[in-house]
Amino acid sequence: KAGVTQTPRYLIKTRGQQVTLSCSPISGHRSVSWYQQTPGQGLQFLFEYFSETQRNKGNFPGRFSGRQFSNSRSEMNVSTLELGDSALYLCASSLLGQGKLFFGSGTQLSVL
Amino acid sequence: AQKITQTQPGMFVQEKEAVTLDCTYDTSDPSYGLFWYKQPSSGEMIFLIYQGSYDQQNATEGRYSLNFQKARKSANLVISASQLGDSAMYFCAMREGGTNFGNEKLTFGTGTRLTIIP
Numbered sequence: 001k002a003g004v005t006q007t008p009r010y011l012i013k014t015r016g017q018q019v020t021l022s023c024s025p026i027s028g029h030r031s032v033s034w035y036q037q038t039p040g041q042g043l044q045f046l047f048e049y050f051s052e053t054q055r056n057k058g059n060f061p062g063r064f065s066g067r068q069f070s071n072s073r074s075e076m077n078v079s080t081l082e083l084g085d086s087a088l089y090l091c092a093s094s095l096l097g098q099g100k101l102f103f104g105s106g107t108q109l110s111v112l
Numbered sequence: 113a114q115k116i117t118q119t120q121p122g123m124f125v126q127e128k129e130a131v132t133l134d135c136t137y138d139t140s141d142p143s144y145g146l147f148w149y150k151q152p153s154s155g156e157m158i159f160l161i162y163q164g165s166y167d168q169q170n171a172t173e174g175r176y177s178l179n180f181q182k183a184r185k186s187a188n189l190v191i192s193a194s195q196l197g198d199s200a201m202y203f204c205a206m207r208e209g210g211t212n213f214g215n216e217k218l219t220f221g222t223g224t225r226l227t228i229i230p
Contacts (some may be wrong), residue, residue: 028214033217033218043220045218045219056217090157092157097182099164100147100162100163101207101216101218103156103158103159103160104156105154105155105156106155106157108155
């Protein structure tokens with residue numbers, strides 16, 4: 001079974017631009033969640049989607065948004081990029097009721 | 113207050129020795145899950161082991177076991193017979209709330225960098 005797939009692996013953007021990151025969950029997993037990892041703040045929860053509905057949201061500004069499609073694939077978007085948005089963005093998927101969350105390899109975003 | 117505390121920023125262990133990585137947590141929710149993940153320098157977050165708050169036995173996955181002490185709110189990871197490939201960052205995480213309801217929000221600790229010495 002394929003794992004969680006995130007694309008692209010690396011991204012370089014400039015301040016003010018916007019970016020879209022993609023996540024394909026493990027087959028059969030309908031819950032997808034997103035996390036931001038930085039050296040200063042560690043791992044922080046962004047949001048979670050289940051059956052195309054956002055169920056939970058972390059403490060991030062409205063510039064961070066996401067969505068989930070009917071095939072459970074998810075995208076997150078960051079608009080008006082700031083230098084502080086440079087981070088590793090990790091996506092995780094899970095099977096409802098199973099308990100375990102599995103992560104992808106992440107997208108490393110650098111904002112110049 | 114921190115919900116997940118990992119007090120060991122770094123550890124050096126001789127190859128083939130057993131390793132214990134500490135994790136304490138804080139929650140008032142009777143239903144919760146505890147996770148350990150390994151993050152090598154490549155960045156991917158690798159699932160190691162999971163323990164539900166109502167699980168009667170300590171979780172084990174191959175060389176990994178979780179020493180779950182509920183009353184002490186402790187969930188230490190034990191790696192038996194360490195290998196050079198075990199060198200990585202290790203994160204403890206908690207999800208509050210039951211699994212059937214969902215809510216896949218994890219709170220992570222700050223991590224422990226484990227280095228295995230040949």
